[in-house]
Amino acid sequence: MKISIDTDNCCGAGQCVLIAPEIFDQDDDGIVILLDPTPSDEMHDAVEDAIAICPADVIHVE
Amino acid sequence: MDPMKALIPLPTQPPPGCPFSPPQEYTELRIEHPVSRVSMPDGSWAWLLTRYSDIRSALSDPRFSSDVNAPGFPRSGMVTAGEGSSLIRTDPPEHGRRRRMLTHSFTVKSVSALRRRIQQITDQLCDEMEKQKRKDGPDGSVDLVRSLALPLPSLVISLLLGVPYEDRALFQSITATVLSRVNTEDERTTARKELRAYLDHLVAGKEADPGDDILSELVHERMREGQLTREEVTGTATLLLIAGHETTANMIGLGALTLVRNPRAADELREDPSLMPGAVEELLRFHSITRSGPRRAAIADVEVGGQPIKAGEGIVCAVASANRDPEQFPDADTVDIRRRNAQHHIAFGYGVHQCLGQSLARAELEISLNTLLTRFPELRLAVEFAEVPFRSDMLVYGCHALPVTW
Ligand code: HEM
Ligand code: SF4
Numbered sequence: 001m002k003i004s005i006d007t008d009n010c011c012g013a014g015q016c017v018l019i020a021p022e023i024f025d026q027d028d029d030g031i032v033i034l035l036d037p038t039p040s041d042e043m044h045d046a047v048e049d050a051i052a053i054c055p056a057d058v059i060h061v062e
Numbered sequence: 063m064d065p066m067k068a069l070i071p072l073p074t075q076p077p078p079g080c081p082f083s084p085p086q087e088y089t090e091l092r093i094e095h096p097v098s099r100v101s102m103p104d105g106s107w108a109w110l111l112t113r114y115s116d117i118r119s120a121l122s123d124p125r126f127s128s129d130v131n132a133p134g135f136p137r138s139g140m141v142t143a144g145e146g147s148s149l150i151r152t153d154p155p156e157h158g159r160r161r162r163m164l165t166h167s168f169t170v171k172s173v174s175a176l177r178r179r180i181q182q183i184t185d186q187l188c189d190e191m192e193k194q195k196r197k198d199g200p201d202g203s204v205d206l207v208r209s210l211a212l213p214l215p216s217l218v219i220s221l222l223l224g225v226p227y228e229d230r231a232l233f234q235s236i237t238a239t240v241l242s243r244v245n246t247e248d249e250r251t252t253a254r255k256e257l258r259a260y261l262d263h264l265v266a267g268k269e270a271d272p273g274d275d276i277l278s279e280l281v282h283e284r285m286r287e288g289q290l291t292r293e294e295v296t297g298t299a300t301l302l303l304i305a306g307h308e309t310t311a312n313m314i315g316l317g318a319l320t321l322v323r324n325p326r327a328a329d330e331l332r333e334d335p336s337l338m339p340g341a342v343e344e345l346l347r348f349h350s351i352t353r354s355g356p357r358r359a360a361i362a363d364v365e366v367g368g369q370p371i372k373a374g375e376g377i378v379c380a381v382a383s384a385n386r387d388p389e390q391f392p393d394a395d396t397v398d399i400r401r402r403n404a405q406h407h408i409a410f411g412y413g414v415h416q417c418l419g420q421s422l423a424r425a426e427l428e429i430s431l432n433t434l435l436t437r438f439p440e441l442r443l444a445v446e447f448a449e450v451p452f453r454s455d456m457l458v459y460g461c462h463a464l465p466v467t468w
Contacts, residue, residue: 011158011414012165014421018339019405030165053406055416057122 001044002062003037009056016054020046024059032058069101072110072138072354072378074454081452082320083395084350088112088383097369100378102138108357108376109369114387114408116367117379122413126358126377127153135359136376139457148297150305150415157414163284164298164418167222167276173421176218180425183217184210184433191438195467203444206464207315210434215310215426223299224275225264232260233303240304257303261296276302306419309351312453312460313423314430317345319450319464320397321431322441327399332435341399342427347407348397350382351459356411381408382459440468 003023012030016023023043025033039047051059073085091098096113111117120126128151130137149160166172187210194209195202216230225233239245239253265281272278277299284290290298321328331337357378364371371377385407386394398404410417417423434441443450444465451462 009414011161011416012169013410013416013418014168014170015405015416017170018421026165026169026171028166029162030169031162049403049405055122055412056414 001039001047003034003039003047004060004062005032005034006058006060007031010058011056013055016050016059019050019053023047024050069099069107072100072102072108074354076452076454079448081450081454082316082349084353084380084382084386088380088386092383092387097367097371102136104138106136106138106376108136108138108378109366109371111366111377111379112383112387113367114384114390117381117384118408118412120358120364120366120377121356121379121408121411121415123364124154125360125362125364127361128157128356128358128415129153132359132361134374134376136357136378139354140357148301149418150301154414160294160298161414161418163280163290164276164302168418168421170421173425176222176422177425177429179221180214180218180429181433184214184429187213188433188437201467203465203467206318206466207311207461208463210430211314211318211464212308212311214314214430215307215423218422218426219303219306222276223302224268224273224277225303229260233257233307236260254300257300258296261299261303262292265292265295265299302419305417306422308458308460310419310423310426312351312458313346313349313427315461315464316349316351316459317342317427317431318434318441318466319443319461320345320348321435322443322466323447324397327397328435330399331432332439335432337399338428338432339424340401340404342424342431343404343407344397344399344401345427346409347385347391347401347404349459350385350407350409352381352409352411353457353459354378354380355457356381356415381411384408438466438468441466442468 010032012026014026016032017026020043023036023039025035027033073087075085076083077086092112096116098110099107100110101107111120130151149157152160191204191209194204216233220227220230236253236257240250265277268278268281272282280290280295280298285292285295331341355378357376359376360371360373362373388394410420444467450464453460453462
């Protein structure tokens with residue numbers, strides 16, 4: 001799993017940070033930061049959850 | 063569409079005896095006509111969306127505008143006067159520019175740093191509740207809405223904006239009028255003007271004597287730089303006050319009432335407070351207090367759930383229906399504090415306008431409910447459930463009053 005983010009669309013709601021703080025954080029302006037683009041297997045469910053919940057369709061995986 | 067056929071009116075009333083249920087009509091519409099024309103209180107009509115998947119796709123579709131001045135926007139029953147310039151009514155790309163001026167105050171981290179203050183305010187309000195109860199004796203009761211649910215979010219947002227505490231009574235009465243469905247459009251417009259006038263005065267004060275608060279920051283870093291007009295600063299302050307105040311207050315009241323009526327869930331939460339964040343998501347889903355909204359206007363022809371919607375037509379997204387959609391939430395009418403996908407609810411909306419204050423609302427809910435559970439383990443209603451006055455007349459659902467004892 002390789003995560004990419006499209007920070008232009010991020011609205012800073014922070015839902016991804018609540019779900020997977022190991023992988024997502026917010027910068028000083030509230031915009032998403034990717035802490036770990038290639039998370040381990042046990043994080044995959046959380047990442048899928050973050051993708052489903054992100055209101056602005058910012059998070060993608062290949 | 064047969065023009066002679068009468069449209070069903072926008073459903074607003076919970077079924078008799080079931081104040082925790084959204085309008086019964088939603089269930090039938092979700093199955094039979096998930097995108098359905100309804101008549102609005104002012105005689106106009108709009109499309110009512112009732113399915114989770116349709117509402118999510120509409121709220122994240124840029125062909126729907128949040129601008130109340132867009133042709134066809136369903137304004138009926140909403141307060142729109144003077145709101146045109148506020149962030150919640152602005153479309154991208156201007157929306158993003160405005161929102162990013164505020165996001166840093168509402169990040170998960172910023173809110174975590176506020177938790178101690180929120181806990182202190184909650185503790186003080188609970189001390190007052192205890193004092194009042196002691197004064198009134200064993201038969202005494204306390205209105206949880208007046209003593210905790212309303213003052214907590216009001217004090218927190220006042221703190222963030224730099225509004226003096228002494229002015230809180232004024233805010234509570236003005237926002238109640240602004241959000242009421244019972245008050246006339248004129249009364250609501252007047253209330254909004256009063257609030258504006260007050261905030262103008264406050265902004266002027268911050269110009270001369272800045273503090274460490276959102277309003278001072280907007281005045282000194284944005285208005286001075288020409289990024290925001292004075293009018294826009296006041297508009298932002300108005301939005302934050304109204305959006306952050308009665309919403310959270312009503313969720314605290316409904317959350318407490320739900321736990322009082324579910325002693326098993328209350329016990330589990332007392333034993334294992336780490337369940338609280340999940341419980342809060344479930345309570346947000348279950349109650350979905352924003353009624354008959356969010357709303358949008360189509361600015362291009364769109365198809366939603368197979369139904370063509372033309373440019374210039376309005377939609378009402380019933381999040382209270384979406385969050386009870388069994389396709390998304392099995393056994394949706396049951397409160398399950400361990401529900402696995404509770405956080406998928408759209409009680410905070412969806413798309414770029416999704417609630418800016420959601421982390422703050424979550425923190426206030428977690429702290430207030432936790433504190434109630436531990437400080438008042440015997441908390442119970444002081445009246446029959448059937449006597450609790452519910453706000454079926456308001457755009458934000460909840461209880462007008464919640465008499466409790468312990
Ligand atoms: C339980 C409490 C709350 C609920 C249920 C709630 C619900 C919502 C909903 C449904 C929207 C989307 C409106 C739309 O799409 O048209 C929204 C937007 C917003 N909310 Fe909240 N809210 C709550 C608490 C708060 C708090 C505490 C604040 C701030 C202090 C706040 C500030 C805002 C703002 C500024 C927006 C507009 C965001 C934008 O347009 O980008 N809300 N809220
Ligand atoms: S959930 Fe989406 S919009 Fe919200 S902060 Fe994360 S990436 Fe940004």
